[in-house]
Amino acid sequence: MRTKLLGAALGVGLWLAAVPVVAHHSFAAEFDADKPFKLTGVVTKIEWQNPHTFFYLDITDERTKKVTNWAFEMGSPNGLMRNGWTRNTLKVGDVVTVEGSLARDGMPYGNARTVILTSTGKRLFAASSQGANP
Amino acid sequence: MMLWVRVAVAVMIAIAAAYYSAQAQGPEAARSVEATPRLADGTPNLGRVPGEKGVWDVPYIQNMGMRIPGPDGKTAAERANPGAARGGAKAEPDVPFLPWSRAIYDYNSRNNSKYDPEGYCLPPGGPRMMATPYPMEIIQQPEHKRVFMVFEGATHIWREIYMDGRAHPQGDELNPTYLGHSVGRWDGDALVVDVVGFNENTWLDYFGHPHTDLLHVVERFTRPNKATLHYEASIDDPGAYSRPWTVSWNIPWSAESELTEYICQENNKYLQKLTDDFGEPLLR
Numbered sequence: 001m002r003t004k005l006l007g008a009a010l011g012v013g014l015w016l017a018a019v020p021v022v023a024h025h026s027f028a029a030e031f032d033a034d035k036p037f038k039l040t041g042v043v044t045k046i047e048w049q050n051p052h053t054f055f056y057l058d059i060t061d062e063r064t065k066k067v068t069n070w071a072f073e074m075g076s077p078n079g080l081m082r083n084g085w086t087r088n089t090l091k092v093g094d095v096v097t098v099e100g101s102l103a104r105d106g107m108p109y110g111n112a113r114t115v116i117l118t119s120t121g122k123r124l125f126a127a128s129s130q131g132a133n134p
Numbered sequence: 135m136m137l138w139v140r141v142a143v144a145v146m147i148a149i150a151a152a153y154y155s156a157q158a159q160g161p162e163a164a165r166s167v168e169a170t171p172r173l174a175d176g177t178p179n180l181g182r183v184p185g186e187k188g189v190w191d192v193p194y195i196q197n198m199g200m201r202i203p204g205p206d207g208k209t210a211a212e213r214a215n216p217g218a219a220r221g222g223a224k225a226e227p228d229v230p231f232l233p234w235s236r237a238i239y240d241y242n243s244r245n246n247s248k249y250d251p252e253g254y255c256l257p258p259g260g261p262r263m264m265a266t267p268y269p270m271e272i273i274q275q276p277e278h279k280r281v282f283m284v285f286e287g288a289t290h291i292w293r294e295i296y297m298d299g300r301a302h303p304q305g306d307e308l309n310p311t312y313l314g315h316s317v318g319r320w321d322g323d324a325l326v327v328d329v330v331g332f333n334e335n336t337w338l339d340y341f342g343h344p345h346t347d348l349l350h351v352v353e354r355f356t357r358p359n360k361a362t363l364h365y366e367a368s369i370d371d372p373g374a375y376s377r378p379w380t381v382s383w384n385i386p387w388s389a390e391s392e393l394t395e396y397i398c399q400e401n402n403k404y405l406q407k408l409t410d411d412f413g414e415p416l417l418r
Contacts, residue, residue, distance in 0.1 A: 024252065024253065024287075024288065024398060024404070025250065025252065025404040026246050026247040026248055026250050026253055028246035028247070029245065029246040029247060029248040030404065050396055050399075050400040051396075051398040051400070051402055052401075054401075054403065073403075076287075076396055078268075078286065078394045078395070078396050081394070082391075
């Protein structure tokens, strides 16, 4: 599996177009909109819960082959369902690519904006808590 | 034809053309001019039409300082890009801060609203109820002389607005609460709601404009057409601001939506991880 961190190349402009679906806590206090990421890994756990759904990926570093378990925050189950998800959209063992913003504290943690299912190529909006005004 | 008549006709034609082209832009544009629904007695219906679905799609208004109508009736958010960076109190000359509220607001700006009560799964209070982006329904019960506002988020709350002409409780009978004590009346087609009795556990908005328990909010709800709820609120809090100030925005109707369950407290990792300014966990 590939680990790929894209730098500023992903562009901040794209983010600002995202429609805020939920706004439970401060996006900017926890995540850095200027630190976008794109990561691929295997789903190890899903917490389909309020106020935010979390899922966890085992991500293997391409160079060191070290596996790290990352956490990703999405919107609430309601927000996700309004965007076409169900509680079974992600399953343990699925391979997915996630795009979003990294946590400010440097931990293996991010706010997911889109989730792409590798098996089908389906791109799912993650009902990010990032507003138009981070 | 005299020149001014020709100009006037040209302007009218341009306005008419713009109007019809807006109408022709599709069902979305056409819906926006459907008439205000009304109850049998002619009172505006701020909720669903019988047999139909629909909720108010409350927008994400992050900064009330950008929603103050100016002399032209437009708010800063309507005049310019509402996505301006956080500039603290000095960027908001129209907000009549007192020195302490200015300092607290600047603190909340500097730490990106880290201590926003909504992040703790506490409810919004005052105008922020109409600025927290979760669906909301208004249910009128004229036979019971009351109006309910039911909010899916931020914490699955409802407001009861007494329409029976009662006054606010006085003195210690007025118990400070998150949502305050609301009494309403109709002023023509506007539902006017007077709210007092707020506790101090909420912020006015995500950006962190503070308020005290002296807060007195007067809200005006109008439905100029089926698709739009116009919201206006005067914020009068002599404990935090030197004079009253008014904010306003529109709330769009989402015709096919319904409310669903949202229990914020279920798994609030944000609060579990929150640290104070010294890096110590807030919850121990």
